[in-house]
Amino acid sequence: MTRRTRIAKSNGKSIGKMKIRLDPVLDIKAAAPLYALLSSRRGGDLAIDASAVERIGGQCLQVLLAARARWEADQRRFLIEGFSPDVIATLRLMGIEPAAFDHRRETDA
Amino acid sequence: MDPMAAIRETFFQECEEQLSELEGGLMRMETGETDQETVNAVFRAVHSIKGGAGAFGLEDLVRFAHVFETTLDQVRAGRLDPSASTMRLMLRASDALADLVRCAREGTMPDEAQTTSLAAALKALTNDGMAEGIGAEDDDDGLGDLNFLPLAVAVEQETMPDAGWVITFRPLAALYANANEAALLLREVGMLGPVSVTVDTSSLPDFGDLDPEGAYLTWTIMLQTDCDEAAIRAAFEFVEDDCDLVISRAADRPAEAGLVQVRPDEDAAGVVADVRVLDGDEAAPASSFADIPSDADVLAIIRKAQESVSAPHDDRPVAVGGGAVAPVAAQSRPEARGGTDGPASRSDSGAAVGATIRVDLDRVDRLIDLVGELVINEAMLSQRVMEAGLARASGVAAALDELEHLTREIQDSVMAIRAQPVRSVFQRMPRLVREVAAMTGKQVRLLTDGEGTEVDKTVIERIADPLTHMIRNAIDHGLEPTEARVAAGKPEEGVVKLTALHRSGRIVIEVADDGAGIDRERVKAKAIEKGLIAPDAQLNDEETDNLIFLPGFSTASTVSDISGRGVGMDVVRRSVQSLGGRISIASRPGAGSTFTLSLPLTLAVLDGMVVSVAGHTLIVPLSAIIETLQPQAATVHTLGMDARVVAMRGRYIPLVDVSVALGYRDAPLDADKSVALLVEGEGGVRAVLIVDAIQGQRQVVIKSLEANYRAVPGIAAATVMGDGRVALILDVDAIVSVTRTERLRGDGLRAEPTLSQAG
Numbered sequence: 026m027t028r029r030t031r032i033a034k035s036n037g038k039s040i041g042k043m044k045i046r047l048d049p050v051l052d053i054k055a056a057a058p059l060y061a062l063l064s065s066r067r068g069g070d071l072a073i074d075a076s077a078v079e080r081i082g083g084q085c086l087q088v089l090l091a092a093r094a095r096w097e098a099d100q101r102r103f104l105i106e107g108f109s110p111d112v113i114a115t116l117r118l119m120g121i122e123p124a125a126f127d128h129r130r131e132t133d134a
Numbered sequence: 135m136d137p138m139a140a141i142r143e144t145f146f147q148e149c150e151e152q153l154s155e156l157e158g159g160l161m162r163m164e165t166g167e168t169d170q171e172t173v174n175a176v177f178r179a180v181h182s183i184k185g186g187a188g189a190f191g192l193e194d195l196v197r198f199a200h201v202f203e204t205t206l207d208q209v210r211a212g213r214l215d216p217s218a219s220t221m222r223l224m225l226r227a228s229d230a231l232a233d234l235v236r237c238a239r240e241g242t243m244p245d246e247a248q249t250t251s252l253a254a255a256l257k258a259l260t261n262d263g264m265a266e267g268i269g270a271e272d273d274d275d276g277l278g279d280l281n282f283l284p285l286a287v288a289v290e291q292e293t294m295p296d297a298g299w300v301i302t303f304r305p306l307a308a309l310y311a312n313a314n315e316a317a318l319l320l321r322e323v324g325m326l327g328p329v330s331v332t333v334d335t336s337s338l339p340d341f342g343d344l345d346p347e348g349a350y351l352t353w354t355i356m357l358q359t360d361c362d363e364a365a366i367r368a369a370f371e372f373v374e375d376d377c378d379l380v381i382s383r384a385a386d387r388p389a390e391a392g393l394v395q396v397r398p399d400e401d402a403a404g405v406v407a408d409v410r411v412l413d414g415d416e417a418a419p420a421s422s423f424a425d426i427p428s429d430a431d432v433l434a435i436i437r438k439a440q441e442s443v444s445a446p447h448d449d450r451p452v453a454v455g456g457g458a459v460a461p462v463a464a465q466s467r468p469e470a471r472g473g474t475d476g477p478a479s480r481s482d483s484g485a486a487v488g489a490t491i492r493v494d495l496d497r498v499d500r501l502i503d504l505v506g507e508l509v510i511n512e513a514m515l516s517q518r519v520m521e522a523g524l525a526r527a528s529g530v531a532a533a534l535d536e537l538e539h540l541t542r543e544i545q546d547s548v549m550a551i552r553a554q555p556v557r558s559v560f561q562r563m564p565r566l567v568r569e570v571a572a573m574t575g576k577q578v579r580l581l582t583d584g585e586g587t588e589v590d591k592t593v594i595e596r597i598a599d600p601l602t603h604m605i606r607n608a609i610d611h612g613l614e615p616t617e618a619r620v621a622a623g624k625p626e627e628g629v630v631k632l633t634a635l636h637r638s639g640r641i642v643i644e645v646a647d648d649g650a651g652i653d654r655e656r657v658k659a660k661a662i663e664k665g666l667i668a669p670d671a672q673l674n675d676e677e678t679d680n681l682i683f684l685p686g687f688s689t690a691s692t693v694s695d696i697s698g699r700g701v702g703m704d705v706v707r708r709s710v711q712s713l714g715g716r717i718s719i720a721s722r723p724g725a726g727s728t729f730t731l732s733l734p735l736t737l738a739v740l741d742g743m744v745v746s747v748a749g750h751t752l753i754v755p756l757s758a759i760i761e762t763l764q765p766q767a768a769t770v771h772t773l774g775m776d777a778r779v780v781a782m783r784g785r786y787i788p789l790v791d792v793s794v795a796l797g798y799r800d801a802p803l804d805a806d807k808s809v810a811l812l813v814e815g816e817g818g819v820r821a822v823l824i825v826d827a828i829q830g831q832r833q834v835v836i837k838s839l840e841a842n843y844r845a846v847p848g849i850a851a852a853t854v855m856g857d858g859r860v861a862l863i864l865d866v867d868a869i870v871s872v873t874r875t876e877r878l879r880g881d882g883l884r885a886e887p888t889l890s891q892a893g
Contacts, residue, residue: 053310053347060346067341083305083316087338088346095341118320120333120353 046074051085059085063092071096073126076107081115093126144492145186149235152179154561157228161564164221168209173216177206183231187238189313195234198249202227205256214259223259227252229565298384299359299366304352309376311347320353322369327359356384495591498551502738505541505548506835509739510854512541513832517856542833549590549736556634556643557585559598563605563632570609576616577627578609584634589641590736593713597643597733600709600717604645604729605630607703612649612727622724624648640715640757641735646728652721654678661687679719683707711867713737714755714836714850716815740836740853742863743811744829748798751861753834753853754823758866760812762828765789767806778805780822787812788870791824795869796848815870823869836863 045062048055063071071092089105096103105126108116113123159176184199205224208214216224230245230252237244301323305316323329334352338344357366363381370379516534524530560582571578589597613619613628620626633644654675661667661681673681681687685704710717715733734740734757742753743762769781770789779786789810791802803824811823834853839846839862850865 052315053313056346060344063341081317082310083349083351084310084347087348087350088344090335090351091338091341091344094338115317118324118331119317119351120331 044072044074046076047078049077049079051078051081053082053084056082056084056088060088063088067095068099068101070102071104072102073105074107075105075112076109078108078112081112083119086116086119086121089126090121142190145190146235146239147492148186149183149239152183153228153232153235154558155179156183156231157225157561157564158557160221160225160228163216164218164225168216170210173206173210177203177210180206180231183235187235190238192234192238194244194246194249195231195238198227198234198253199231201253201256202231205260208260220259223252223255225564225568227256229568232565299355299357299363300382300384301355301357301366302352302378302380303355303370304378305349305373306376306378307345307347307349309373310349312373312376314373314376316351316353319370319373320355323355323357323366326361326365326369327357329358330356352378493551498548502548502552505545506738509541509545509833509835510856512537513856514858515856545739549738552591552736553588554591554594555586555588556594556597556641559594559601560585560632560634562598563601566602566605567609567630570606574610574615576609576613578613579627579629580605581629581631582633583631587634587636587641588735589634589733590738592737593641593733593735596709596713597731600706600731601632601643601645603703603706603709605632608645608647608649608727608729612647614650618650622650636735637732638757639735639741641733643731643733644728645731646726648726651723651725651727652679652682652719654723657681675721676719679721682719683717711850711865714740716867738836739833740851740863741831741833742853744832744855744861745792745809745811745825746827746829747796747825748793750798751829751855751859752792752825753832753861753863754811754813754825755850755863755866756831758813758815760814760820763810763812763822765805765808765810765822765824767804770805776802778802780805780810782812782822787820787822789822789824790869792864792869793824793826813866813870815867819870821870823864823866834861834863 045066047059051059093103103126105123108123116123156176156179159172159179162172163176180199180203184196184203187195187199202224205214205227209216209220214220230249234244234249236242303316303319305314305319309316320329320331332354334354335350337350337352339350344350359365366381367374367379370377516538519530519534563582564580567578567580608630609628613630614622614624616626619628629648631644631646633646635642658667658673658678658681661684662669662671664687666681666684666687667673682703683706687704707717710731710733713733714737715731718730718732719727720730721727740753741756743756743759745752745754763782765780771779771781771786773779778789780789781787789805791799791808793799794802803826805824808824808826809828811825811828812820813823814820834855836851837853839849839852842852846862848865848868849862850868851863852860853863855861
């Protein structure tokens with residue numbers, strides 16, 4: 026099956042300034058592309074714009090949680106911001122506080 | 135068939151069922167049945183369609199279904215009053231949804247203006263007037279009122295009933311691969327009561343080792359509910375093989391601090407409402423979220439389709455009496471799917487779902503054909519045995535009796551496979567009524583009764599057109615305009631009633647209206663004007679009413695100004711007759727008309743009287759025969775040149791010599807030297823049919839003469855007799871109508887081609 030490849034857009038040039046914008050649908054089809062995209066950004070700070078996200082499924086959540094842990098372990102900045110109230114509700118439904126994806130205090134400190 | 139195409143086709147078949155359920159449910163809601171079960175059934179119908187559509191990337195369908203579903207969810211949550219105007223809008227939305235499904239199936243473009251308009255109207259209901267276009271970028275803003283709201287009062291944990299459950303839910307990768315989604319399952323659980331959810335990420339590997347399509351998270355759900363375990367398991371019904379699920383009582387587990395708690399409302403009802411808020415929050419983003427929500431339904435669709443696809447797709451005959459027959463006959467009786475079960479019942483009646491299978495119709499048709507052959511062969515064997523002069527008490531005769539009994543049983547069982555409630559046809563009619571009512575500017579209420587009445591699928595398929603025509607006529611021509619109704623002291627809203635019932639081994643369908651009835655004077659005047667009857671013709675009410683069935687009487691341009699009926703009724707009658715049925719009219723001036731269809735339950739077999747006519751063997755349908763008699767010469771009277779009648783119990787019944795009517799003979803037999811059958815045709819019109827001899831009664835397998843030869847006037851079909859010869863089945867209505875047409879128009883069947891070629 027053809028996978029959706031347009032998972033995120035990058036609008037920056039250097040890693041430090043680059044901000045990834047997540048696509049609206051983060052379902053199973055998006056999990057592998059998302060993983061590939063994040064993998065390509067390992068080693069640098071990462072800011073992710075989640076304002077376009079309309080829905081998030083369990084597998085993309087796993088990818089983001091694992092990435093968050095990896096970035097934290099790498100002492101790099103990992104920030105996801107802009108979740109809509111609806112997505113926040115979904116995350117809470119899945120037992121996740123959205124603040125968990127905000128590592129500015131930890132990494133910027 | 136391409137597997138994907140098969141799956142897609144299965145989805146559309148499912149859609150048809152869901153749309154029927156949807157319309158039926160909405161109709162019930164319109165009449166005030168707004169109980170939770172009905173509303174849930176309606177909701178799930180739209181939800182299922184949306185889910186399947188999402189799986190197939192049918193974006194237009196998904197978007198509209200989502201808006202529709204959201205509105206229904208508001209009703210379900212008690213936030214939107216299902217008022218008459220709301221229900222009217224929802225019924226229109228149901229029509230639009232059906233259109234979108236049809237367009238998706240046919241690959242055509244939907245009426246975007248209509249769906250946009252309806253979507254906006256639906257949104258206006260839920261958004262307090264904030265209407266938006268369906269395709270708007272911020273489409274989901276319309277769901278903003280489903281967001282979390284700050285709630286002032288929280289229910290203390292201690293005050294919660296001691297009815298909690300702890301659910302540990304660990305999806306396997308297959309769960310996601312099968313298009314299910316953990317979030318949605320959590321949502322399903324949340325619909326049972328307030329939930330607190332924690333996620334265990336301890337199994338999550340390092341990012342570098344992560345399989346993005348693996349499954350590593352485990353959720354623990356604290357659920358407060360009075361529901362039993364079965365209800366909770368039902369939420370996981372479609373994924374039970376794709377997850378680890380442990381459900382236990384929470385009686386001795388204290389509420390855990392730090393959990394994400396869904397905030398309850400002020401009171402018990404509010405607690406439920408709050409879950410719906412959660413539900414809405416999750417669903418809210420979902421004009422494109424839509425392909426996830428009904429994962430369970432999608433899975434069900436795909437599983438079903440996979441079953442049918444993976445089964446050997448051989449159109450070759452299945453062996454009668456072999457293993458292939460039994461499972462089909464045993465498992466797919468349609469009534470198992472009937473009753474009031476709607477989509478909502480699927481989740482809590484898994485056993486019922488498992489009791490049915492979807493079978494390629496070609497296979498069933500082939501099976502029916504084969505059973506038909508079996509019946510014929512049994513008849514031939516029976517005849518051979520009889521010819522051999524074996525005693526009835528002999529072992530062979532006894533075994534033959536047993537075979538006959540068994541054959542009949544098999545035939546009945548096979549026929550039952552194809553039996554379906556007429557509901558599927560009836561449920562198409564509300565939309566028709568709405569459309570015709572809108573076109574004519576009349577207010578119409580459709581009442582239906584006997585939707586569960588079962589009839590063979592072939593009959594169901596073919597009665598839809600005549601019924602559609604009749605209902606359209608009932609509204610367009612039967613019901614008076616509103617002003618006229620008011621002036622006549624009637625309610626503004628006209629009533630069209632559609633009824634089905636079994637009667638004497640046939641299905642009887644009535645279309646009744648409370649309109650003005652047939653304007654007989656005007657019908658008669660029109661018939662004279664069209665040259666269909668003589669100006670001085672003396673017709674009784676029944677004969678006058680039946681004029682509307684005459685070809686040539688009724689074209690739109692000629693009768694549009696007649697406040698009776700007429701448009702296409704000749705077509706209707708032909709359709710009904712081609713089904714082996716009859717149509718009759720009962721009309722009362724000022725009080726309305728009732729059209730009655732009497733149809734065979736199946737088009738496959740027929741109980742008939744075997745008769746001899748001029749050396750030919752004919753079958754007269756038993757259902758048309760009232761009695762057999764031997765006319766006395768004194769009771770036969772000649773009218774005019776050659777018309778004859780038989781005096782019977784104070785009435786004169788037209789006498790028809792079948793051999794002459796069919797062209798076998800030129801000169802009629804002497805009635806007193808023949809055998810006569812008193813038969814009743816459509817509208818209760820009686821005639822005495824003269825035949826040479828009666829051979830006996832027999833059930834025969836109907837073979838289409840039209841398909842195998844050509845249509846022959848006076849002949850309904852053909853069959854194969856026990857001796858292997860073809861016998862023709864008489865079209866009693868056509869024969870009986872000879873008398874009427876002779877009297878009305880002076881011609882009869884004799885002018886038609888004879889059967890000499892077909893004999």
